[in-house]
Amino acid sequence: MDRDREDMVRILQGAYSGELAAGLAYRGHWKSVSRADERAAIQKIEREEAVHRQRVGEILSSLGARPLKSREAKMWMIGRAIGLSCHALGRFLPMYFAGRLESGNVVEYEDAASHARALGLGEFEIDLLVMARVEKEHELFFLSMVAGHRLLPLMQAIFKWGECDTEASEPLNTIEAEPEPVSQTTR
Secondary structure (H helix, E strand, C coil), X not given: CHXXXXXXXXXHHHHHHHHHHHHHHHHHHHHHCCCHHHHHHHHXXXXXXXXXXXXXXXXXXXXXXXXXXXXXXXXXXXXXXXXXXXXXXXXXXXXXXXXXXXXXXXXXXXXXXXXXXXXXXXXXXXXXXXXXXXXXXXXXXXXXHHCCCXXXXXXXXXXXCCCCCHHHCCCCCHXXXXXXXXXXXXX
C-alpha cells in the first residue's frame, strides 16, 4: 500500500511539472505554425494540458503531497526553451517530438491510475484514465501531422516512435471537439 502511494505521488509530481513544460512548449508551438487549423488544435491541446495540471495538483493535495519546487523550475526552463525553439526548427521536429512526449504521458497516467486502483481510489483512477485517453488523442494528432514526412522513417529508427497506423493516417477530428471534463475542479 505504502509503495503504491509513494509511486503514485512520484509519478504525479513528475506529471504536474511535465504539464507545466508542455503548456509552455505548446504556447510557443502554436505561435510558430502558420495554418489556422493546426494553431487551433495546438491551442486546444495547451488548454487540455492546463486542465490536467490542475487536476493532478488536486490529486497530489488529496494525497497530502505537493509539487517539487526544483522540478517545477527545471520544467519551466525546459518548456520555455522548447517553445522558443519551435520558431527555429520548422514544422516536422516540433510535431514529431510533441507526439513522442505525449506517448510517454499516456503510459505515465495509466501507471498512476493502476496505483490509484491498488489504493482503492476509484475516482482518481477514472480521472487518470480519462487523462491518459486525452493524451493518446494528442499523440495521434501529432502523429497525423508527421505521417508521410520524408524524415519520419529516420526518426522512427532513432527514437523508436512514430509508427503510422490507419487510425492516425488522417488528422483527427476529435482534437477539434471540446474535451470532456476530467472531474469537477471546484473541490
